[in-house]
Amino acid sequence: xxxxxxxxxxxxxxxxxxxxxxxxxxxxxxxxxxxxxxxxxxxxxxxxxxxxxxxxxxxxxxxxxxxxxxxxxxxxxxxxxxxxxxxxxxxxxxxxxxxxxxxxxxxxxxxxxxxxxxxxxxxxxxxxxxxxxxxxxxxxxxxxxxxxxxxxxxxxxxxxxxxxxxxxxxxxxxxxxxxxxxxxxxxxxxxxxxxxxxxxxxxxxxxxxxxxxxxxxxxxxxxxxxxxxxxxxxxxxxxxxxxxxxxxxxxxxxxxxxxxxxxxxxxxxxxxxxxxxxxxxxxxxxxxxxxxxxxxxxxxxxxxxxxxxxxxxxxxxxxxxxxxxxxxxxxxxxxxxxxxxxxxxxxxxxxxxxxxxxxxxxxxxxxxxxxxxxxxxxxxxxxxxxxxxxxxxxxxxxxxxxxxxxxxxxxxxxxxxxxxxxxxxxxxxxxxxxxxxxxxxxxxxxxxxxxxxxxxxxxxxxx
Amino acid sequence: xxxxxxxxxxxxxxxxxxxxxxxxxxxxxxxxxxxxxxxxxxxxxxxxxxxxxxxxxxxxxxxxxxxxxxxxxxxxxxxxxxxxxxxxxxxxxxxxxxxxxxxxxxxxxxxxxxxxxxxxxxxxxxxxxxxxxxxxxxxxxxxxxxxxxxxxxxxxxxxxxxxxxxxxxxxxxxxxxxxxxxxxxxxxxxxxxxxxxxxxxxxxxxxxxxxxxxxxxxxxxxxxxxxxxxxxxxxxxxxxxxxxxxxxxxxxxxxxxxxxxxxxxxxxxxxxxxxxxxxxxxxxxxxxxxxxxxxxxxxxxxxxxxxxxxxxxxxxxxxxxxxxxxxxxxxxxxxxxxxxxxxxxxxxxxxxxxxxxxxxxxx
Numbered sequence: 001x002x003x004x005x006x007x008x009x010x011x012x013x014x015x016x017x018x019x020x021x022x023x024x025x026x027x028x029x030x031x032x033x034x035x036x037x038x039x040x041x042x043x044x045x046x047x048x049x050x051x052x053x054x055x056x057x058x059x060x061x062x063x064x065x066x067x068x069x070x071x072x073x074x075x076x077x078x079x080x081x082x083x084x085x086x087x088x089x090x091x092x093x094x095x096x097x098x099x100x101x102x103x104x105x106x107x108x109x110x111x112x113x114x115x116x117x118x119x120x121x122x123x124x125x126x127x128x129x130x131x132x133x134x135x136x137x138x139x140x141x142x143x144x145x146x147x148x149x150x151x152x153x154x155x156x157x158x159x160x161x162x163x164x165x166x167x168x169x170x171x172x173x174x175x176x177x178x179x180x181x182x183x184x185x186x187x188x189x190x191x192x193x194x195x196x197x198x199x200x201x202x203x204x205x206x207x208x209x210x211x212x213x214x215x216x217x218x219x220x221x222x223x224x225x226x227x228x229x230x231x232x233x234x235x236x237x238x239x240x241x242x243x244x245x246x247x248x249x250x251x252x253x254x255x256x257x258x259x260x261x262x263x264x265x266x267x268x269x270x271x272x273x274x275x276x277x278x279x280x281x282x283x284x285x286x287x288x289x290x291x292x293x294x295x296x297x298x299x300x301x302x303x304x305x306x307x308x309x310x311x312x313x314x315x316x317x318x319x320x321x322x323x324x325x326x327x328x329x330x331x332x333x334x335x336x337x338x339x340x341x342x343x344x345x346x347x348x349x350x351x352x353x354x355x356x357x358x359x360x361x362x363x364x365x366x367x368x369x370x371x372x373x374x375x376x377x378x379x380x381x382x383x384x385x386x387x388x389x390x391x392x393x394x395x396x397x398x399x400x401x402x403x404x405x406x407x408x409x410x411x412x413x414x415x416x417x418x419x420x421x422x423x424x425x426x427x428x429x430x431x432x433x434x435x436x437x438x439x440x441x442x443x444x445x446x447x448x449x450x451x452x453x454x455x456x457x458x459x460x461x462x463x
Numbered sequence: 464x465x466x467x468x469x470x471x472x473x474x475x476x477x478x479x480x481x482x483x484x485x486x487x488x489x490x491x492x493x494x495x496x497x498x499x500x501x502x503x504x505x506x507x508x509x510x511x512x513x514x515x516x517x518x519x520x521x522x523x524x525x526x527x528x529x530x531x532x533x534x535x536x537x538x539x540x541x542x543x544x545x546x547x548x549x550x551x552x553x554x555x556x557x558x559x560x561x562x563x564x565x566x567x568x569x570x571x572x573x574x575x576x577x578x579x580x581x582x583x584x585x586x587x588x589x590x591x592x593x594x595x596x597x598x599x600x601x602x603x604x605x606x607x608x609x610x611x612x613x614x615x616x617x618x619x620x621x622x623x624x625x626x627x628x629x630x631x632x633x634x635x636x637x638x639x640x641x642x643x644x645x646x647x648x649x650x651x652x653x654x655x656x657x658x659x660x661x662x663x664x665x666x667x668x669x670x671x672x673x674x675x676x677x678x679x680x681x682x683x684x685x686x687x688x689x690x691x692x693x694x695x696x697x698x699x700x701x702x703x704x705x706x707x708x709x710x711x712x713x714x715x716x717x718x719x720x721x722x723x724x725x726x727x728x729x730x731x732x733x734x735x736x737x738x739x740x741x742x743x744x745x746x747x748x749x750x751x752x753x754x755x756x757x758x759x760x761x762x763x764x765x766x767x768x769x770x771x772x773x774x775x776x777x778x779x780x781x782x783x784x785x786x787x788x789x790x791x792x793x794x795x796x797x798x799x800x801x802x803x804x805x806x807x808x809x810x811x812x813x814x815x816x817x818x819x820x821x822x823x824x825x826x
Binding site: 075076077078079080081082083086090100102103104105106110113114116117118119218219220221230231300301310321324325381382385386387402 | 507534565566567568569596598599600601602603605610612671672675676678679680684763764767768769777780781782783784785786787788789
């Protein structure tokens, strides 16, 4: 009797387990199936033109959308969030549109859940265009060209920005978003006063840079301070170096192929770039703390030895945003930068950049107005004046920048022969935010040799 | 006599082992506490254990070498020859250490070990965390304005608004359910109970997107009610099971006699079960409270981080800034967020010790 009872209970339990699994499986399936686009990209194509009188922005300025709310989701938190909110305040006051910005450290993970859960924000702010292209392909993103004309966009942005914003959509290429905050990456920072006192000069070529590095070593200091530690993202500064050197040792076409996966990491071209990097990175006389400290030094702390008295290191390659990591009390007179020098004359001095692209998920007139507002330099004005951001828009006035250094960054991007977006942000996550970071870290810390590391990085493409 | 001694001895052993384990367990927290009172630059350069008295190399003398000394060749200091590598690492002889002070200036330090203690503490981290950071912003007209951040107070109250209902509601429901499963006879009781147990193994992550879709269509997203519901649902299986084990252990005779005296199920539940289950209720409340208080994922998905509803865990995560430049604030923020759970734990802790069943039924 009792055994029969247990048996019965057992059967019920197993049945329940199967049921539970079925429920789980269904949940997953409905995820994939219910990918119906939230809005048809072609649907709202009535506007098309952008005459100043009937544009959404003009209507908004008239107060047509007073009291409307536009939700926005992105990775700006803390200081960045305050600066962002501050720079849109004037617009909000004038138009009566409330832009509710929500910042999260987990933006990358959360945006997929939100979009798949039919809870997409009106506007999302992507620091990685690679992530956005997935949503564009699935037809979830509204085509900017459905309400902004080509002429207008060409007026606001350089062609290379527009090219980078064009992505394959569900039915043909679309303009997946508008570019806002950007940052230049090919910068080498130095301590202006100490540099002048020591009698060093800014190098224009790779040979001059290596000569300077060697001179500094002879004088008794390591030239470079390098750190790639960044929590779970450890390794990204190393990928930036690779990208910068790639741009300077091979054609832009090869760079594009490399970013799209056609040119494998195991190719001699990529290996050559890595070896160029190793000339500096793995020379104990050139790097502060030596090779072993690179992987354990936080990228934000790596810049600090430059400003010790006397400096413990002299050069630091990092994007423009690094100024927010400078020791407190530093003014623009204390530091300066020069472009990461050209290696092969043929390829000149390209600019590696990164930036935030704002994409639109819900098509409403007030959202259009806000998106149009984001194509204007005014939307970034306060932020530019506060410092730490370069505007991609053409109508941002150079006089807005708080100091010469930042003004020159904007100038550098505008005049560079080649502009390319940070490759690891364009590659699929498994590579660009996965094996690329990890492989570089393994190689730099000496766990594996270069060939093994490059093979390891390449495996990311198969995932 | 000797047996008693043995028992006492083994008790001592157990106590010592427990004390050691407790110590090891609390060391990281202690380190965090010490770090939260140190300036960021100090945390970077020295470990928190340096607040204890320790011996450190201190410079007693500096030797200026000739400026033209070649670093690649042999370097002569006080008549002894060294290599550059040796001087970088430091050469120890007779309790003195020779090490570069400034290679560029060819300055060598002679150091001796001395007892020191670090006493450079600050409450700046806590002030920033509680009072909010100040940001300086240049306005369009060129003036500089300082904006004060909100600090943790708002998200603290938000978290309380989320946590208390999200602890009380599931425990309330689960206690009823546990009583029914334990003492009521109704068809399908076993099956239902097995379903509840089976739900324990379903990870909550699989439910996120489906529930989010439902919430979006119902407009529950980003509301307190939505997150109470979510936490209640996710917490119910475990709490029901936990309460079941406790309630089903209560002596049967008690209820039978109460039933004989004409008590209804509700009377039995409220007059007998609840008072007798206070220790169980207290411990599961602590579990659920801690889980909800520290939760990040569920609030991230269903509540979001709009300042009006943002909970502490999210506020703390965002506090370090977009690029993590303010990592040192995490130490202080972690301690502030720990206060409430600690208070709850100590308030309810006595119930762990005091068993209410003591002596109510023999043997």
